[in-house]
Amino acid sequence: MxxxxxxxxxxxxxxxxxxxxxxxxxxxxxxxxxxxxxxxxxxxxxxxKDPILTTKMKVIEVNFPNIDNPFYAELFQNLSTYLKEKDYDCILHLDHFHIENFDYFFKEIPREKDFVV
CATH class of the missing domain: 1.10.260.40 (lambda repressor-like DNA-binding domains)
Known part of the structure; x- marks a missing residue:
């Protein structure tokens, strides 16, 4: 304690x-x-307790393997615009097809996310 x-x-x-x-x-x-x-x-x-880390944030994490494909770039743009209208922040995480990058983000980044896509 x-x-x-x-x-x-x-x-x-x-x-x-x-x-x-x-x-x-x-x-x-x-x-x-x-x-x-x-x-x-x-x-x-x-x-x-750092108030920045303990304050509930309205955050959605979006995981893509990359944004070289125009489909991902446009999808992220539309999704982030929509979420901003709903008072959410949107974080883009690129894992480059490596699962350890995805795991790192969950374990090492202390902020809570409301949802992961």
């Missing part, structure tokens, strides 16, 4: 607000406090 912000504040001897400013890089945190907070993070093994 990961440490909480409150536990970090207690360990570092600073306020929860100071820890929050440090983690979010929003506002001033003195060098002494920053050092104490970083030590507490290291000691307690705190894992900060």
């Amino acid at each position: 990961t440490a909480t912000i409150k536990e970090l504040a207690n360990e570092a001897g600073v306020s929860i607000a100071t820890v929050s400013r440090f983690l979010n890089q929003n506002g001033y945190v003195g060098p002494n406090s920053a050092s104490k907070i970083q030590s507490a993070i290291d000691k307690l093994g705190y894992k900060h």
Whole structure:
């Protein structure tokens, strides 16, 4: 179980607000406090959740072997236009007929996708 912000504040001897400013890089945190907070993070093994990675995004991933074929290029263009009208972002992933490229995208890219085509 990961440490909480409150536990970090207690360990570092600073306020929860100071820890929050440090983690979010929003506002001033003195060098002494920053050092104490970083030590507490290291000691307690705190894992900060990046809001960019944890915010639910409306994303559709489209997988094609390549876009050399005009069919794929036109299909992606039409699909991305349609999805944009529905407030979705569209990611194009080219696997070049190599399944390990497809697997890499699922395992290594941390963002959640709503659907994969």
